[in-house]
Amino acid sequence: MILSFLWLLLTITAGGIYFYGNTEIVLPVLTFQLAFAVAVLGAAALAQRFKRAALVCLLVAAALAGVLREEQVLEQWRQGVAHWQGKPVLVEGVLAEQAVIEEEPGWVRGRLACYVVGDPGGTLTSCTQSVWLKYPAGDTGVGDVLRVEGKLSSNNAFRDEGQVQRERMLAVQEIAGTLKAKTGMVRVLRHPGAYEWGQWRFSQWREALTTRVAERLSPETAGVLNGMLFGGYAGIAPETAQNFRDTGLVHILSVSGSHVSLLGAMLLWLGSWMNLGKKSKVAFVGAGIVLYACIAGWCAPVARSVCMGLVALGALAWRREKEAVYSLALCAWGLLLFQPLWLWDIGFQLSFFATAGLILLAPQALKCLQTWRVPAVLGAPLAITWGAQMASLPLLAFYFQQFSLVSFLANLLVLPLLESAMIFGLGSLAAGLILEDIILTPVWGLCQGLVYLGSFLASLCAKAPGALAYVPPPGALAGAAYFAALTIFWRRTLPALQQGGLWLVVCALWLGPWLWLPPELEVHMLDVGEGDALVVLTPHRHAWVVDAGGVWRQGDAGSKVVVPHLRRLGVSKLQGIVLTHGHADHMGGAQAVLYSFPCRYLMAPTMEKPGQSALQLALPAGLSVCRIPPGEGVSWEDDGVSFYALRSPGGLVKGENDESLVVWLAYGEKSFLLTGDAKLENSWLPRDLHCDVLKMPHHGSRFAWEAEALAKLAPQIALISVGRNNSFGHPHAETLQELTRNGARIWRTDRDGTVRVFTDGHVLRLATTPGFGVH
Structure with a gap:
């Protein structure tokens, strides 16, 4: 009964946090506070005679407690350094991390743990958040107290359902944005004292330990071993990291329960060798685990693993080893009340579900394998791997749309090698404090061989036919x-x-x-920043893509947003892709989309001007290309949806924006108009053209519409694809005013994330992707 109540309490509290974080609540916090007080008083009043009603009141209070705790954390966030996003700011703090930016010689990047913030030349107030600091290289080092002046940019990220929410993830780490400082804007107030403590000190220790590993191993194996010991991908080749992901071994590159278990086992053995008493041994192991977590960094999975490890040690000391389920629920509940934003951390989610699978499912799987007379040496690893994988499969499908079919083989062959390398690596680092390097040379050589062999076997497993299966995320x-x-x-x-x-x-x-549920037409306007990308999904899941977002130095919207979004929808092939015109912010991601999915049709304007971007696409074999001349159009029908693609005739005279294709589609009584960047003018719009949903041209620019054309179309819903804090001033205030005057409701990607419109042909429904701190 107690265990069931704890799991129910955890579920209800997490549900309150999830609900509040995924809806734009307009009720004042005072309302939630009063409701919480009423629920607590009601539970107390009903406890004696009406226990079930008291339990309901208590669960309501738990949900409200999660809401209030999240709002408290969000309010602290808004009032701290994050309040200065997009503005000039002056901060003082301790440089906790520092690294050279290889792509930009002469520049370094670090994490500044701020303690005061304010307007340059104004009053400074205390704060506890951090910022990413990008500045010219100089005489600075980890632990220095700096005064920095510059402009703080936000943690911009694409807000798409299932995407890793970078803004929220960085908020969990209390990182408020990126501060870029010019030469002369960084001043060292003082260097650290010899006995000064703080988080930067643990960073220094971690840097010293990783440097020690790097000096004794080859660069590639040193990167892998450092990743296994302290977490992270620094120094690991991208191909090696991808091999670990594809084989289900990526968890070993982030500090988790397996790391804590290995360290705990080593320290228990050492405590036994030192003849420590039982409780002294538990205290010794606990102190070692906490110190290791401080050096590795207190992220959400580390906190969960350490909390579970300490509870397990307590259970060992007081002979309560069988309460693992109770411990897991209690730890997760306590951690969420301490930091509710951890609910959104992927590492925390995977860590929690995988641990639940180990506790609940692995023993049952092991019993089945024993019934089938599988040897214990194979059965135990298989049961553990199966339990962890099955419990976390929906999350893997939701975030990554893939499942490793070779993970069982990799965990049998590779994991023991890598865990042995971790044990010898930790032991060598500890022994290096008292022994000469020459004595430990054979041990470092063994680590080198184990890591190299493990990485080699992981690459073989990853390249096996059918190693990966794409799994659409479950609803x-x-x-x-x-x-x-x-x-x-x-x-x-x-x-x-x-x-x-x-x-x-x-x-x-x-x-x-x-x-x-009735079949519906879906039109998704994806958040790709300052660009356009739309996905049209017919009632029986035929997929069309209209534009594919932009391209930048580190990648493109096609691979970062459009392809993952299509995979989350369960799309395996495209009916067609429509490129409205040749600008990079509309077709920059098209190559990645064409590379990832077989496609039947490509539709684009004819390219009269030399050097236009769409001509540079490498088109796959078998793709049927349709070029539309100025002023002409083409119509077709697919799965009960009527399509009509019309090209504006103004492009040759006015510019490339105005030669965009305009796509009109209708299902039942409802219709959509997707406009690219073409200016809406009565002179070329068909007389009988109307729409219920209008994707505004050119990101809401003032010069992309005529008032008469908007009045004629009279949309119920206006969609604007626009980047946050863009330098163009999109969308223009006059555009918003004119749409409002015509009775249209407005949704924008900079404010609402990806916007999804659904219709059964009679009624429109709409869903958005809330961002962090929207309340």
């Missing part, structure tokens, strides 16, 4: 059905009637959406 109902099925496996001793009832529930949840 809410499918996810519930999946975990219900795992529950049946976990409780295999349930009576047959109860198991049959649970299987009926699983089938209803899994098949329900296909049985009772």
